[in-house]
Amino acid sequence: MKALTLRNLSKTYKGGVTALRQVNLDVEQGDFFGLLGPNGAGKSTIIGIVSSLVTRSGGDVRVMGYDLDTQPWEAKGLLGLVPQEFNFNHFETVEQVVLNQAGYYGMPRRQARERLERFLRELSLWEKRRAVSRTLSGGMKRRLMIARALIHGPRLLILDEPTAGVDIEVRRSMWQFLRKINQDDGVTIILTTHYLEEAESLCRNIAIIDEGRIIENTDTQSLLDRLSAQAFILDTAAPMTAAPALEGFRVEQLSAKQLEVEVRKEQTLSALFAALQRVGIEVTSMKNKSNRLEELFIRLVEQNDGIDPGP
Amino acid sequence: MYWRRTLIALATIAGKETHRYLRIWIQTLVPPAITMALYFVIFGNLIGPRIGPMEGYSYIDFIVPGIIMMAVITNAYTNVVSSFFGAKFQRHIEEIMVSPTPNAVILLGYVAGGVGRGLLIGLIVTIVSLLFTRLQIHSIPVTISVVFLTSVLFSLGGFINGVFARKFDDISIVPTFILTPLTYLGGVFYSVSMLPDFWRGVSLLNPILYMVDAFRYGILGTSDINIWLAYVLILGFIALLGGFSLWLLERGIGLRG
Secondary structure, rough: OEEEEEEEEEEEOOOOOOEEEEEEEEEEEEOEEEEEEEOOOOOOHHHHHHHOOOOOEEEEEEEOOOEEOOOHHHHHHHHEEOOOOOOOOOOEEEHHHHHHHHHOOOOHHHHHHHHHHHHHHHHHOOHHHOEEEEHHHHHHHHHHHHHHOOOOOOOEEEEOOOOOOOOOHHHHHHHHHHHHHOOOOOOOEEEEOOOHHHHHHHHHHHEEOOOEEEEEEEHHHHHHHHEEEEEEEEEEEOOOOOOOOOOOOOEEEOOOOOEEEEEEEEOOHHHHHHHHOOOOOOOOEEEEEHHHHHHHHHHHHHHHHOOOOOO | HHHHHHHHHHHHHHHHHHHHHHHHHHHHHHHHHHHHHHHHHHHHHHHHHHHHEOOEHHHHHHHHHHHHHHHHHHHHHHHHHHHHHHHHOOOOHHHHHHOOHHHHHHHHHHHHHHHHOOOOOHHHHHHHHOOOOOOOOOOOHHHHHHHHHHHHHHHOOOOHHHHHHOOOOOHHHHHHHHHHHHHHHHHOOHHHHHHOHHHHHHHHHOOOHHHHHHHHHHHOOOOOOOOHHHHHHHHHHHHHHHHHHHHHHHHHHOOOO
């Protein structure tokens, strides 16, 4: 049984804008799935439809095999949503926000309180449980929305840009928490993010959506394997007057003490360093020019731009 | 199991709504008590004795039921429209929409909040009125059933307004330009039997008149209209507005993109 099944999902908004064009997607149970795409590609529309916040124009949605239309109690009960925007009552306390959410799912208050303590402690919000939610920092608000989404024990958790606007430390701790609930509790996670490093680090499978169509859907490693080359920035110990000729490598000089070198898939870093040593260049540090997934993402979206999206 | 979960969801929404208006009691409970006390002082104590008896009752006794009903109507309506629009505006209505809570339960929860506030205000204004007159209730069942059904009806009205409202101005238009005039012209301060035939006929088209008069019958035992007709009208409007509210929720109008 799939955690999420979308069949021929389509959405045309009132103004005539087509956001989704016959989208088909399967997400396996236990997966950590990334849904990527540029702004306006249709990611939030898919999430909106699955979480019943957007009316679809056509197609079917199944959550853990339950049809969203005919078995809403089961389907919605197995789904948790962390939306992009803060959408809790800003006048309620942290515990009120989470306990009310448990109530909407029919969870008895006693059971809800036990789960509340678990998630607020794990998300470092327990000390803030009586704080009015509007007084929380941005990172805390994000974590509050995660606690709220998990309170009723969903088997599928959808996070729409969960780490947008939070600092690196909070982002890393959220990654750790999400990995834990995915691995230890077996919660299937679907994530949309603009931080492609986040998708590369967390997701086992990735779908790329553009102009309302899924243009790629595969495992993260296969996607990365498709990159034929990676670019590295090298800082050199001594200044150079021109870009050195490294046999077999494309080299560009960025500044007196900085080079950009392209390493193709069939080449190795050892070969690069050997070539550098041959011309007498000492390297003090080295980094990837850009996120690998980002390169691929841009390439795929650019390819799709040339395709007529149809009616 | 299904019913238990549904009842918990209903209790959660109703509890949240009740907590909301109690938390801001200085905005929700105190102002109507002060306003209505002023009505009793001015119209009841200062002007009332000069007006003389109405329908065989002292003027203050005559206006007490109307003033209580006016407070109930306004507060039941305002509570739901403010709360539901606020939930839309802050987007926390999405918390309920993503959950499996049935639409009827969402509606009942919000209506329960409106009815609760309407009845609580009704009780407060009744207590305030006791400072100015002695209140004798002619029929407890009629009094309670009319005030309860009327608060249900106006809570539903507030809900529909909340669904359609897009900005804060939209939640004050109906109370200011429709509800208040209809209430003032609904026989709160006078008996429609005093009016010329034409204006009496016009007044009979005002549904609030039937509610005010039915409530006055419950307290004083006198009415300008047929009490059963009032029940039919109130129940008819409840069915109509309740059905329309559910249809709006089902279609996601004003809520879903």
